[in-house]
Amino acid sequence: MTCPESGMPISYRLLAPLTALCALIAILSQSGLWLPREWGYVAKPLTTLLIIAHAMQRGRATPQLRRWVLAGLWFSLVGDIALMWPKEGFLPGLVAFLIAHLCYLWAFTRLQGLAAWPWPFVFYALLAGGILSGLWSGVPEALRVPVLAYVLCLSAMGAQAAVVGWRARGTAEARRHAVLALGGLLFVISDAFLATNKFAGPLPLASVWVLSTYWAAQWCIASGLARSRSAS
Template sequence: MKPLYSGLFLIFSIIYLALLPFDSMAISWLIKILPIITLAVAVVGSADFSGKTLLLLALAFSACGDVLLQLDYFVPGVGAFLLAQLHYGVFFVRNWSSVTTRWPISVLLLIYMLVMAFLLTPHLGDLVVPVFAYLVVIGFMGFLATQSNMPLLWAVLGAFVFILSDSFIAIDRFLRPLPFSDYLIMVTYYGAQWMIIHGALKKFKSA
């Protein structure tokens, strides 16, 4: 990714993190999605490659999810991010390598997702279906990333950091409050999005 886009992404991310204590501002949702918009502009400005549209759709649904969660529409927000993960997953399928690629990592990922499901199940109540649907989709996205030919740095690592960010959300909402949860969630979320996009553009030498 060009240094200009990475620099703008970092600046916008820091601005949002600095304003987190004032997230009741009317324009908080706009500030929140500026880093994602920056990544989308970087993808649009890159040379054409297979899966470019998928990345743009993943970022678009991510931005929708950000806005919905900011406005406290949890289930619609989860739905938007589910669609984002589906598009990331299809992107990784487009760059499939083999089921034997990095298989130890895939095994560890499966164990992690099963543990998360086991811990969350007693606390989900009426949200069990949407949360489990999201767990399955994001876990599968991580598996597809692992088995793809995308570089571990940064695309595959980004997929795992995305899972970590969503794990923080689930733990904080359903299990126990996490200290500095907003910062944990947003730092890992922004980092994950940058890693995936940067890794993809670097792979195709598109920016």
């Protein structure tokens, strides 16, 4: 079914507002603002599923890229579900997202060689090192190795996304790959909020900052895939 004026599939047109609505419900419920907290147990995974649906309608001309971005999104969904139980699910969620970042990193190297432009890796290393050094004393000893491994993977993913965005300047893919680079940066910002809230003390309205930047990041990464003509 298509929109008569534009020929764009209606289901495709509705994905963005539906995703935004589900994200808003999840954020308000997880933050204890106006909505019952239980609503978040449905709205949180549903938001990521809608982003997966967005990605599935894209990227058919680049199957390897599409496959690994989708793998990253599915592992992110596992992490989302695990982190709904902040204590028991933190380590499984951390591992799920670590794998997601490795999937994204591999996906982005299908577009540009690893560290083909080295400066983003320098920037993200300094950024991650600064954040981690400020939080390190609050990280339990049992979590220090997994947290360090996670930060390395996250930083490499964000840096490689920036490489893709920078190297696409002046090409037909420039806008789309700039959005992908933004997604990598937003993911780092989201996890910085999450880590600050967990290891440095409660962050006011933490769910608002963590989840809004997280889903914006995932949407941007999914939007790095070219939209398929057969999307419906």
